Amino acid sequence: MEPLDDLTCTACAGNRVHEKQLRRPAWMYVLAAVAGVVLWWLVYGKLRWLAALLTYSLFRIPAGTSLGSSVEFFLYDTPKVMMLLLIVVYGVGIIRSFFTPERTRDMLSGKSELFGNVLAALLGIVTPFCSCSAVPLFIGFVTAGVPLGVTFSFLISAPMVNEIALALLYGLLGWKVAALYLVTGLLIAIISGWVIGRLHMEKHIEDWVMQIRAGAASGQDETLTWHDRFVYGWDAVKDIIGRVWKYVIIGIAVGAGIHGFVPEGLMASIMGKGDWWSVPLATIVGVPMYSNAAGIIPVVEALLGKGAALGTVLAFMMSVIALSLPEMIILRKVLKPRMIQVFVGVVGGGILLVGYLFNMII
């Protein structure tokens, strides 16, 4: 993967001349970024040709066979997904360097409910968030006066609508599906948070949470230079791709198997739009499964190719990502069981609606 090497070089060079580069003017970064993107685009455009070349000319697998179709699928999708992840994670990483959870909290505290829900869901996309800090973040938000429903909008949107999911959906299923996912994911986060806010469930937060007087803010409000932001973006690439590449490859391998060997239309009978129970079933099956977007989307692509209905598949995917058992166990420490039930009920309801809606219109 040449472009990976290329971008690595920019970043390594940055590390080596760390001290000097701190003062470089912004236009040089813009120039480097443009050059990187152009090169990326040139290589990206050649991937399909390269996969076919490798499969049929180098490995000499006869065209038109199941094996050939599986191998080509794998050789095309793997570098494609990796390249998409690279550029999107890098770009979003740079954007994220402008946001911190503290800043997000300050923007959200004291906001009116509906507007706060919308803002929280949008900030969920760009605020750096890892589900293991869901609890401290929850406490920080609620004790700082962010309304409970608004906090939930953030907590729902942050893991579900993220750059990894969107990059993969765009690359494998096209911009329409990615846009649908973005819009419906945000709507679920906004509406679920709003409903939870309306239900006034403050007394279902564990008592100890409200007694905490959050201490002084953390002392990291230093301003970052452009150099720092690019380093931050590159760190995000190393961190995220380092974590997800295994899932991506496994996901694509499973997808490639389905692509080559599962007969056309088989999925239509299991995950098609004909039966009313397919959407709820897909949602329920998704809950105990804990995967990230990177692993699940290549499988989703293959399922769709074999006739599964988009709504059913989207419901399955959202359920896997947004309603995960481990996260509920973590949240149980700050929320009483009743509140967890409502959370699952409201978000699950939203996912079901999305599933039925897409099965109906597409």
Place this chain on the structure above:
Amino acid sequence: MEIKVLGPGCAKCKKAEALVKEVVSETGIAADVQKVTDLMEIAGYGVFATPAVVVDGEVKCSGKVPKKDEIKKWITK
């Protein structure tokens, strides 16, 4: 000197703890490094995102694994 690494136990938190210990032993500073996993205590520091590093009661960073030279700066002052 008292250093606390705050984190419920995810991969990044472990990495942060290991790095802090590494820097402490490299610099030879007498410091007591503790891992704090209790959520109430973490929240009490006003920390939103883990891992976080607290040196002598002062929150130095949160929400990321610090770099080694950053840690060095905090503890050698």
